[in-house]
Amino acid sequence: MLHDLQREFSDVALTNSVAALLPQVTASRGSRKRRLGVYHANTVNSLTDVLSAAYPVVQRIVGDRFFNGLAKEFIEMHPPRQPTLFRYGGALADFLGGFVPAKDLPYLVDVARLEWARIDAYFAADRTPLDPQRLADVPPEQIGDLKFIVQPAHQLLESAFPIFTIWAMNQPNLDSVPEINFTHGECGFVSRLDNIVIQRALSIDTLTWLGALAEGKSLGAATELAMGCGAAFDLQNTLRQQLADGTFSDFHV
Amino acid sequence: MSTFAAGAADTAWVEIHSENFFALGGPRLAQLEDVRSHYAISCHGVGLSLGSAQGVDPDHLATLRGLVDRFEPALVSEHLSFSVVDDIYVNDLLPLPYTEEALEVVVRNVGHTQDALGRQILMENPSSYLTFVDSVLTEWDFLTELSQRSGCGLLLDVNNIYVSAQNNGFDTGTYLDGIPGDAVGEIHLAGHAIDGSGEDRLLIDTHGDVVADPVWALYQQTLEKLGPRPTLIEWDTNIPELEILLAEAHTAQRHLDAVSVAEDSSRVA
Numbered sequence: 001m002l003h004d005l006q007r008e009f010s011d012v013a014l015t016n017s018v019a020a021l022l023p024q025v026t027a028s029r030g031s032r033k034r035r036l037g038v039y040h041a042n043t044v045n046s047l048t049d050v051l052s053a054a055y056p057v058v059q060r061i062v063g064d065r066f067f068n069g070l071a072k073e074f075i076e077m078h079p080p081r082q083p084t085l086f087r088y089g090g091a092l093a094d095f096l097g098g099f100v101p102a103k104d105l106p107y108l109v110d111v112a113r114l115e116w117a118r119i120d121a122y123f124a125a126d127r128t129p130l131d132p133q134r135l136a137d138v139p140p141e142q143i144g145d146l147k148f149i150v151q152p153a154h155q156l157l158e159s160a161f162p163i164f165t166i167w168a169m170n171q172p173n174l175d176s177v178p179e180i181n182f183t184h185g186e187c188g189f190v191s192r193l194d195n196i197v198i199q200r201a202l203s204i205d206t207l208t209w210l211g212a213l214a215e216g217k218s219l220g221a222a223t224e225l226a227m228g229c230g231a232a233f234d235l236q237n238t239l240r241q242q243l244a245d246g247t248f249s250d251f252h253v
Numbered sequence: 254m255s256t257f258a259a260g261a262a263d264t265a266w267v268e269i270h271s272e273n274f275f276a277l278g279g280p281r282l283a284q285l286e287d288v289r290s291h292y293a294i295s296c297h298g299v300g301l302s303l304g305s306a307q308g309v310d311p312d313h314l315a316t317l318r319g320l321v322d323r324f325e326p327a328l329v330s331e332h333l334s335f336s337v338v339d340d341i342y343v344n345d346l347l348p349l350p351y352t353e354e355a356l357e358v359v360v361r362n363v364g365h366t367q368d369a370l371g372r373q374i375l376m377e378n379p380s381s382y383l384t385f386v387d388s389v390l391t392e393w394d395f396l397t398e399l400s401q402r403s404g405c406g407l408l409l410d411v412n413n414i415y416v417s418a419q420n421n422g423f424d425t426g427t428y429l430d431g432i433p434g435d436a437v438g439e440i441h442l443a444g445h446a447i448d449g450s451g452e453d454r455l456l457i458d459t460h461g462d463v464v465a466d467p468v469w470a471l472y473q474q475t476l477e478k479l480g481p482r483p484t485l486i487e488w489d490t491n492i493p494e495l496e497i498l499l500a501e502a503h504t505a506q507r508h509l510d511a512v513s514v515a516e517d518s519s520r521v522a
Contacts (some may be wrong), residue, residue, distance in 0.1 A: 002354050003306035003338070005385075009347050024350075025383045028422035031453035035383040035420075038448075038457060043345045050344075080342040083300035083313050084275045088344075128279035152277070205466040213284040 009039070014079050016040040047075050047088065054089045055115045058096075058108060070099060080178050086123065090116055107161035107182075114163050114199070117155045117190040121197045124153035129193070129246030134179030142253050148213045149250040153192035156211055160185040162203040188246045193246040200245070205229035210247070255283070256495055258284045260291030264502060266327065268295040268485050275316050276367040282325070285324065292453045292493075295328040295439070295485070296321060297408075300342065303362040304335030304349045314369045319358040321370055326363040328439055330375040330408045333359065333396065351384035351395040353488035356402075363403040376400070377408035377522055392417070393431030407432065409482075410441035411472045412464065416456040434479040441504060442472060461490035464501060472505070476512040477501070484509060 008020040018036050048071040059067040074095050080088045093112035093166055102108050129151070138146065157163065164186045169177050171245050188201040189210065202210070204224040212222035226233040242248065256262050267288055274285055288294065300312055321329060334346035349355045359376075367374055369502065378396060390398070400407055409432065418425045444462030448455050464472075476482070486501045 001306070002358060003352070004310075005350065006304075006306055006335055006338045006347070009335075010341055010343045012343070013343045013345055013347060024386050027383055028420070030449075030454075032383065034449070034453055035455070038382045038455065039345055039347060043343055046344050079341055080344055083310070083337075083342050085303075085344055086273065086276070123276040123279045123281075126283075151281075192279065195283055216321055238288050 010079075013039045013043040015076055036172070042221045044072065046073055046085075047071070049082070050085050051075075051089045051092065054086075055092060055112060057115055057167050058092075058112050060170045061101070061105065061108065061111065061166075066101070070096070070102065073099070086119070090119075092116065107159070107163065107166060110157070110159035110161055110163045111166055113159075114157055114167055114190065115155060115226055120200065121153040121157060121190050122191045124151070124192060127151050127249035130243065130248040130250060132240075134253070138253075144218060144223075145253050146219045146251050147253075148248040149218060149252075150210075150214045151188075151191055151247060151249050153197075154247055155190050155215070156187070156207060156214065157190065158185070158187040158207060162186045164188050164199060167199075168188050171247075184246050189247075191245065191247060198245065205233040209233065209238060210242070213248075254284055254288070255477065256362055257292065257448075258287035263499065264292070266293040266295060266483070268297050268328075268487075271296045271298040271317055271320055271329075272300045274320055279289050284348070289324050293325045294324050295330065295483075296324070296326040296420075297377075298329070298331040298335060299346065301331050301362075301366065302337035302342075303334045303364065303366065304333065304338045304347075304355065304359055305333050306335075306358050307337070307339070308492065309362050313324050314366060318369055321372075325424045327465075328375060329370060329372060330377055331363075332377045332379055333348065333399070334379045335390075339345050346379050348379060348381045348383065348385075351388040351390040351392060352385075353389070356390070356395060356398055359399055362401045363399065365404065367403070373404060373406055375406040375408040377410050377418075377441065378413050379411040380410070380420075380456075381454060382420050382457075384421050391431065395435050397431065397436075400433055403490045405436075406438040407436045408439045408441060409437045409475065409479075410443070410487075412441065412443040412445055412487075413458060415465075415468050415471050416445050416458050417455045426474070429475060429478055437479055437482055438469070440472070440475065440482045440484040441487055442468060442484060442501075459490055460487045463497075469508070473508055473511075476508060481512050 011017045012021050018033055020033055025032055048068060051071045074092060078091045080177055093109050093116060096112055097109045162180060165180055168178055186201045187204060187207045188199060190199040208229050209222050209226035212225050223235050257267055274281055276282060301309060332346050335349060336343045336347055376399060378392060396407055414425055414428050442464045443460045444464055446457045446459045448457050484505045488498055
């Protein structure tokens with residue numbers, strides 16, 4: 001029946017396992033296997049291109065040959081499960097965590113997470129950033145109770161490796177590449193402002209503060225948590241910077 | 254795309270791959286709003302999988318409906334192929350056996366889609382690299398039946414006809430004679446690559462090169478038979494400078510002008 005044939009054809013496309021389908025196809029000349037191979041090549045090449053476009057920094061770090069090899073294995077383990085190709089490849093970070101040939105590059109997993117967060121931010125829903133003037137109109141006694149709505153594009157990231165620095169050092173056309181200090185991790189956020197994906201490293205107190213606000217905690221409660229991080233948390237400056245980055249779309253009391 | 258968003262390219266309309274705009278928000282949709290303000294749009298789907306025996310994914314159809322409602326395209330099209338099996342989306346246009354069972358499946362899926370969108374869609378002939386033992390219909394008979402039974406129009410890809418004819422050994426003239434000309438609402442042209450030699454020589458539909466001379470000749474033959482039709486040059490890989498793309502479009506326009514009657518508005522994109 002048609003559904004069985006289609007399942008067999010999808011196996012050919014994704015893994016080139018031709019045994020079941022071969023007797024059911026004809027070629028006007030030459031090898032039938034080669035004909036089926038065209039569909040496999042089209043499928044794998046286009047998925048590899050999608051991964052390469054989504055993970056340019058991972059590709060740059062490991063090189064093209066290594067990347068094509070890991071893409072091939074990834075595609076077999078994680079065939080596309082959605083019709084939009086730009087949503088393909090979100091599982092790559094988890095896959096890299098178990099990918100033995102990459103075990104000497106432990107930071108690769110979090111670099112892949114950062115690159116996927118950029119894809120998520122690029123396609124996230126549109127929200128107009130909160131106008132700071134609206135905050136100025138809030139009575140001072142209510143400020144501590146405010147709860148903020150964070151942009152759909154906004155995502156927090158925390159790594160034991162300096163992923164934001166690694167990302168920045170692996171952009172094309174850099175004049176000079178300073179030594180990367182691998183002894184400390186970085187945290188930060190990825191978001192979208194004026195339709196451009198932005199990312200910034202953050203101090204741990206600001207990350208804590210944003211994380212608490214994203215969970216729905218009040219400004220007062222989030223600030224208390226941030227001040228508990230040890231460093232001197234500067235609420236005024238942090239709030240001003242986050243408003244300038246368009247982190248919030250709304251607030252309520 | 255920015256040239257089109259600014260309305261600066263001399264072309265009548267712009268075709269998009271529908272699924273590339275299945276996003277909640279972001280710059281792509283914003284740019285498409287700008288493109289739409291300067292040009293008519295055609296939504297060309299690559300993932301609805303109207304040949305799937307399991308039917309059409311209702312979520313996919315609902316998202317497409319949202320896109321169509323928002324951008325009000327002049328044309329909506331899809332392919333005579335399948336890509337969805339169980340929960341896997343193969344990112345290629347896989348071929349169908351031309352059987353009565355497959356015909357019933359596609360007629361049902363196309364009908365379902367046209368009902369959901371509230372409009373006619375065009376179905377495009379695929380490029381193919383093999384045929385099936387079980388096929389009982391030719392591709393042109395399959396398309397003719399599909400069009401008659403579902404009420405869909407056809408998007409005739411002249412490069413695909415040429416590629417499939419070379420690979421599968423049929424006559425392009427017989428194909429053109431077998432197609433119901435009145436159902437054809439759009440024509441596609443594209444470049445292909447030649448891979449291998451001798452017995453293993455295959456034409457591969459790459460959309461990555463200029464239109465080949467025999468395809469221009471077949472296009473001319475198609476226009477002489479059908480009359481002028483809106484024509485699109487597809488170029489998805491190794492995308493060249495815009496000037497080269499527009500030069501291809503202008504060549505197509507010259508072919509169209511040669512067969513156009515004065516009042517006809519068929520244009521090239």
